Amino acid sequence: MKVRLHIKGKNLWRLCTLIVLCIVLSCCYTIITGVDQPATAVVGSTVNITVHVNNSCNSGGTAHFVFGFLTPTGWNTAQNAKITYTSTKGNGNMVLIPSTTIAPNSNGVNWPLYMKNTFGNAGNLINDVQWTAYESDVPITYANGDKISGTVNITFNNIGADGNPTEVKLAYFVANDQNGFTSDGNDGDSSPTTEYYNEFINTTCFTLTGGTGDLVDFCNPQLTTIDPPKSLDNDIVTLTYNNNVTKTALAGAPAVYLCATATMSDGTTVTVCGQSANTMLTQTTSTSGIYQLTFWPRKLFGAVAGQTVVSMTYFITDITGAKQVGYGNSSSPFTYKFKCT
């Protein structure tokens, strides 16, 4: 009895030492070698994406494989994307990492925020994209010298759940739950990278067509943007006009003006097109070429109780109202629908 206990304790110590060593030395360099992603899809359809991953381990250990996916917020990726993995170490499902899980080496934030802090919006121009974090359902055990290859398979159902045709740069990253986004210089084993994580931004914009909403273009700079990107008539919205995107008739103007026609819930239209303080977009600095107006749509369009502002079409004009700039520097107006999805 005594002897058995002694042996158990010894094994326990060995196990503990091994675990501690694994945690300290758990390192697999990882890289995304390619992404199979369609260039275009229709709103509401199912899209399949395959991410190819290679790992090269310079020590043995155990870790969950972590995968992150950047998509527009309105797509409800956590609900609509089903993700599995196949690898030379086995196959399984990728499951959502709870938002309460703190990522390693992240200064105490969760995975989605860690990704946002590290990779930002991956070149998307509208701050309405989000990272969704997944991990392998079981930890993966690896040995020193292991070369692991695998794929992450995304089945994205009801893509574009917000109903908006979209141009967006999708981005992916891979990591493990021991190292987080760290790297070292010990690239002595012909591994593909010295990072324990890897990011892949698809620089070609993914185009989503169809849908009932307005085009949301994350890829190309727009003459006008509205913040918050999704708002109702009872929000305080900031309209930004960026005169640096292309050469327009308004170049060099000290201030520009909003000329808008709103459609109300009862079908009536209200036009606000005077060049006054209410419609003036002021330049952020004297030569920035960026003009802003922050307004309350209900007040600007004089909505009465029981009436809401559904949408607006608008031009940006000079102080005389004679020079007008519309969508894409054309003569057709910009459009905006007041909605939350």
Next chain:
Amino acid sequence: MNNHFIFKKQAYLFIAAMAFLFTSCKIEKVAPVAESAKDLTGTWKVIQATRNGTNLIPIYDFSQFSIKFDAATGSYNLINPVPFLVSADGKFSLDDPQYPFKLTFTATGGQPVATAFNYPINNGSRQIILTFSPGCAQNTYVFTFSKSN
């Protein structure tokens, strides 16, 4: 003789100890201090405002907007309204006048809207901090009010 002296000494010691014991313990009657009821009466103006973390003060004019609370009648008035929890005048109430956690606005003819009530003291004066979403639920506004008179 010796024993008798010791007993006597012990008796004296006992009496002295008891005397100390009885005189040492005094029941102190602490008058309970009643927590004052939180009186919001007055006109409150916005001194800080953020939308999803963006400071709105330099880009939107809040100077004309104020809320007038009248605790006697339980009513509030919005002067030059901006997007807010409620859009019309009505009644307000605190869930507990002494230890309020919730402030409820009921616009005339409308449904009650409750919000967390944050009532800190800053530089010696009370502030009210309210968090709400008047438009889309994902857009969060935080207004800090201070009493203007």
